[in-house]
Amino acid sequence: MSVCSDSTSDSGMYQQESASGASWSTLQERLRASVLSISSVIAMPFDTDRSGAHSATGFIVDTEKCIVLSNRHVMGPGPSYHKGTFFDNVEVHLQPLYYDPEHDFSFFRYDPAELRGFTPKAIRLMPEKVHSGLAIRVIGNDSSEKLSVLQGELSQLDRNAPKYSRQGDDCYQDLNTFYYQASTSSKGGSSGSPVVDVEGDAVALQAGGNTRSSSNFFLPLNRIKYALDYILRGEIPPRGTVQARFTHVTHVEAERLGLEEAAAVQEGVCMEGTTGLLTVNKVLASGPADGRLVVGDIIITVNDVAIPGFLELAEILDASAGSNVRFRVFRNGQFVTVGVDVQDLYSIIPTTVLKIGLCYLHNMSFHHAMCSSVPVSGVKMAKKDNVFIPTGELNGCNVIHAINNRPTPNLDALMEVLRSVRREEDILVHVKDYDDPRNESVFTTHLPTAGLSVRVFTRSIATGFWSFREFDGLAAPEPTSCPKPLDIATPATDSAVDSLSHAVDAVSLECKDPIANIKRGMVHIETRPICPADGHYFVAQNGCGLVVDKHRGLILCSTRLVANPTSNITVTFGGVLRVRATLACIHPLYPIAFIKYDPAQLSGGLMDVAIGDINLDYAEDADAPKPLKAGDSVTVVCNTENSGLVVHKTTVSRRQLISTSSCELCFNQRFFNTEPFMLSSGISATGSEFGVVCGDDGEIRGLWTCVPGCDHDEADVGHIGLDISLVLPIMRQLQTSDTAPDGVRILDVEFGYLSFSKASAFGITSAHVNAMTQESPNARSMLKVTKVLRVRPAGEASLEIGDIILSVDGNVVSRMDDVSCFYGRDSVDLSIVRRGEEVGLTVRTSPLVGSNTRRVIFWAGSYLQEPYPQVLQQASHVASRVHSFMFDKGGPTVRESTLVDMFVTDIGDTPIQTLDDVVMVAKQLKSTALEEFNNFIANNGPYISGKMPGCDVTVRVVRINGEKVVRSIQTNDHYYPAWQLTRGPHIDDTWVFELL
Template identity: 30%
Template sequence: TGFVVDKERGLILTNRHITGVGPVRATAIFDRHEELEVEVVYRDPIHDFGFFRYDPSRLRLTSAAEIVLDPAGLTVGSEIRVVGNDAGEKLQILSGTIARVDRNVPEFNSVYNDENTFYAGAGAGTSGGSSGSPVLIASGRAVALNAAGTDGAASSFFLPLHRVCYSLEKLRHGLPVPRGTCMAAFLFKAFDELIKVGLQRRHEEEVRAVFADATGMLIVDSVLCEQKVLRPGDILLRLESQVCINFVQLEERLDANVGSCLAVLVSRGGLEMELQVPIVDLHALIPRSYAELGLDVVHGLGYHAARRAHLPLDSGIYLARPGYIFESLNCDWGSLIISAAGKPTPNLDAFVKAIEDIPDRQYFPVLWYDLRDFRRDRQMKTGFAKMSRAWSPLRIWHCKKGAGDGPECWESMDMPLPSSLPRIPEPPGRAAMLTGGDKLVRSLQASLVTVRFRTDQRFVTEASDTGASEGVGLLVDAERGLILTDRHSAPQSLGDIEVTLAGSATVDGEVFFIHPLHNLAFIRVDPAALAVLHKGKVPLQSARIAKGAKASIRAGEDLHFVGFDNQGNTFSAEVKVAAVYLPSGKDEFPAWTVPRFRERNLEIVVLADTPEDARGGVLCDASGQVRAFFGQFDWQGARHGEETTEAFGIPANVFSPLIEALRKTPTIQPEVPSLDIEVAAVDVATLTRGAAGSLPRDWLQAVLRRCGQQGQVARAMRVSRVLATGASEAKLKAGDVLLSVAGKTIASALDIE
């Protein structure tokens, strides 16, 4: 919520956590549902308030009006109304009674927290959407600004308007809003509490002589590391020779003395001490520039994060939004990056210097702390991040205006791309090859690869919710670096692919082709990296794919599994084929609740004894000839909607035509003709009972003969779904049995293709 406080200048008051602290695009919806764009003109560096500005001349239907601010009207016992967008209802009116006006700031488990002000409290029961609402008294004046509430309780917290009025007056005159800080946060404590930490009774009497109704004083709660004069526990006795017991008086002196020193008298451990405390520009301690790279956003540490973690302001760079680069380290928001590429990063300029020459796709070391749990865990973390300049260039943003100079204006500057190419490590060659294992492992290790895919979570189209996956691939053309894998390992082309070949070298690749119907994809290794591997004599070998009758698999066959476990180790095991069937009916792969690939029209190979902990690999005969690719299939579980992954075999006769097509025309993606239907398997015995005499005898004999040769029950293909706007719309219907296509008898889903 926001409300107009100056109808002539178009100023809207709201919370700081609504205006945000970076570039903002915002729209205000007025009483008559008119929408106008608004701009940020001021946001307080500490207190939870800020101002938007709109163009009053553009209001057509809504009458110009403003709410008068009355800080002095905030008193205990006042009946109030909180008017605003509570719970997203656009206009709600909540009632309450001011219970107290001297509450210390509410503590929230976040980086930002208000300080050096009182808050008022009432049982108004405000919830989400009420942030920025005016707290009105009977006269219609606003006495406070709604700022927060307590989950599960009716307690609401209101910000007094003293600094709001001070800032508004400056804005009306087109002046900057000076804000000073002694880099210390104070709390209000009762006299009896302060006596326990050294306050003397005569100090209390001196205060009561000036403020007869006084109940306590201000004490330093925390200080920034840069504050070398004040200490936590110091009780504020006098400020510039004046008794100071409230935040309004304190902030008036701080704001009026930016850049100079204040004479402060404190009680420290029972002893009076006169101090000269420097007053710093508070606006200068709030980051007003940031860097954007690979969807990551970083800026200087800033006042609030430094205070919360009790770290110097030049400790490092704050990761405000993790993107493609730092998410690879599991480096989340709230992390403090202290070193990149072996260079310290105390501030934004140092960070830019450290990374500006790192080539795209080059790994570099990073040192960081996790500030979100810094009070408990202060262990430094290390890792390697991968540079990515494809998502966005290295862009530096600066805030040029604001407050007295008009609306904020954020300007960006793109840094030039580095001229150097990523360094490709020298491969270890045969030295890294597995020397143990059985004959099959040694013969296929040069063809088996591991695949790692990653994309930014905001650009997930077919990948898992995390945007990352790992799997197995098969090198089918060593000269061109062509790799067969599944859609679990290479779910979409928008992302980053890394391939580890022969267990000895990791290189970049690209998703070249994704099968539109089946769980298959082809990856192409970066040609420059492939040349280095060949030069380094890395033993790359194209897999031998079964052809002819061996390209299909029968139930009951004894085969060999060769692949990887979940730790990345290569192993082999003897396996038996339990079934080769088309999942149909209750066994079909279920549809996702979001648009995402689902396997269909594919006879999968199911093993009777799938090796435990097998991530993926191939099914081969005793000579090492690949009979099937053993890939990972993803689908959505029925109970809780969680993602389920399980490995099944894909016979060689499904993907071998694609391999041949890519070998003939390696730069052209193969065509995949389709009838745009889904089919299900139905037993011929059941079908003949329901359609007695209507099925051609020749077709029945052909299907029985074909299925018998495969060692399975005779089944027919029945249409289960017809894709709207597809090739078969208005031609085929659900329930149709496919007897033949182009004059060829249909006994399996593969026959259709």
């Protein structure tokens, strides 16, 4: 049975009149002042909850203390914030006062000053009125529809707790309690609804439902009422546990397990008026019941009290927290008495979160341990990122149990280990994957100097809010910026160049074999993005690159590795020395990028690392290597998925025009006006993401690189070959300048091929064809404009769809590279054929700026940056230089997901045109009470409102298609402070984090 707590069900309209004669309309009028629609945002992934927003229901149970009852999974055990709305549209902020550590209920509190004259009413909790066949009504916000009323009839009162499911992850599971069942067909939004009888008294709490049927499940009110009594007195309800899960079985099932009725009665089992007994279903290792209770035990008595159901067991365990109880059980045909220590349940409920960048760590929780059948020990990764824990290293449910060979049974132990670690220093991490308990992962990681803040969040028992403090560990790296290389003896032969761990040769840097020289220039690259940028998520990448200028420290690689420009980059030379690097440039037209390292990091240690002396320093006025053509024999030096560096001889099969499309969800980089070469065979499309293509003489003729897809489609579009001449202009600029090059310019159109056989219809004459074939004897087609990327102002010369290109600056156009891009040229003279006539035009070129993102701002849960090239190419109108491209699932804008892929034009009353405007507004809107609020929460001071530091603000945006949108959001400066990530103008500048 598939059940989902977020997909509860209620349907129908109960129209009978109560036995007392009061009409349903009268009852509904009274209850409408008691039920709230709850809007919840789970700010951080925690325990078995993910971050995100959802709608639910709650109802008032005490007007004097302003207490609202709802589900545990509505509040969430981690940092969260909530708002309640009454039927009359009166809004209140809800303070997360208390959630039960085991069962699915929680209590909120509101500030009566926010009611503005509205008088709410409380619903009585009357668990004693429950009986089978009781007519009920579920009053809530079914499917987020305000005050939906659905009818049903309680048909089962002793159901075991439902098992909820969520694809791809575990989720919260209630245990050790009965549930009621009825068919009400309620859906999402009904969670937390009161289940009332015809007199308007609550008899149960809506909790979940079966998504494949109309069955719904309700939590009994007995333990809710027990907890409420303590809450009203300002106390914490005592809760005890033996870290075991019990299930209810019928008397018939107990007999099948060997327990005879006469023997059970003699031992003290109460048979009359009961439907069964409790059995032990699961015992957690290292818990109080481990070695004392055994799965399959039938519970007879506890402390000589008969235990016919969960309520009697819970009362004894809660009253015995911190002491020992006697279990009388039936086991293997015998009655056995065992003593079990009762543990305080709150002691195994995590209350602290370590947030490292976008990685969230906390103690292993009781519920997660119960779901995974593991001990309550270790540090769970509630969410992995790529700054601390690369996502490529791990899958499934991961728990850190050691760092640097020091055990980390809890978060305090882990933080103590991290206090002795410096940034950039390698950390050895031992991780258990409880989806594969037979194995564990052991890998190294490090925390780079450039990254987001590291904070510790701690839950306040008194208020339910979480205070924060900056983590006092992770010292700055050593003054010497380069890691020490391994002391490895020089190999006796050059055989070491046959694998990725070659390149250690302190004797000579010269190599006569050009292929071996290229292999010496191949390095391993790892990238870990700090945050989303340029429409890309923060996914770690690794692959190969080629050192093209060892004196300048320039490396050529695939765009796939650095598609996210906020990446922390490390380069490994010869498998023995790792150095930091920065992104120098992403080519805006071709799928290649340059990164830069400091050459000084490769010397001065125990040895010099040998790097191949790659010579691409062709004079600008000299002939670079000619483009490869079909049939040419080449040698490819590339990396493969499993074999390291390999050398493969093949031939060029053809040249083919490519034009990729951009994903509507993330605006990935487009590639167009490119005519790469394809290789015949022998190189795996998925196993080789970067390589060098050499001619028969060993001269570098081209590059073999992948055309990356987007984050929504992990499969690459394909692999292509690029002539080396295409990258030389950018490389020359990087060799002479410390700033990112921006001289790539295009004609604002896309080209396609028109065969000679169809050319005459466009007005192409034999003279035109003869001129082209004299320039390129193998030519059989001409270039035609197929798409206009930007409409130019009226009166400005421009190309039109259908134009045929004859020449550029007097040179006959015979191939795509002649018109694909221009470097540093503001205009070009074109000869074209338009509507059958030859025309001369002087056309201005437009800059095609590469990914030169140097600033990302995080405000109100949204990521903002300047529009990147892919956005500018698709936008019908650029309304501002501030583009909202992504949002955090726990942030204030999560409910306004339409504020994505838009240009921000106004925040409040302030017009927005630049990122500086956003910074100014963010500082103006920042709550002045933030520090006071945080200190108040950290000291467990009393608080009677759910309102957190922040403000209501109107945001105006313009969609990519030009549509204007207005949204109102409420910022949250406590859980989601504004910050910016900036990088200087130079190619070797690093990212700097700053709170606004």
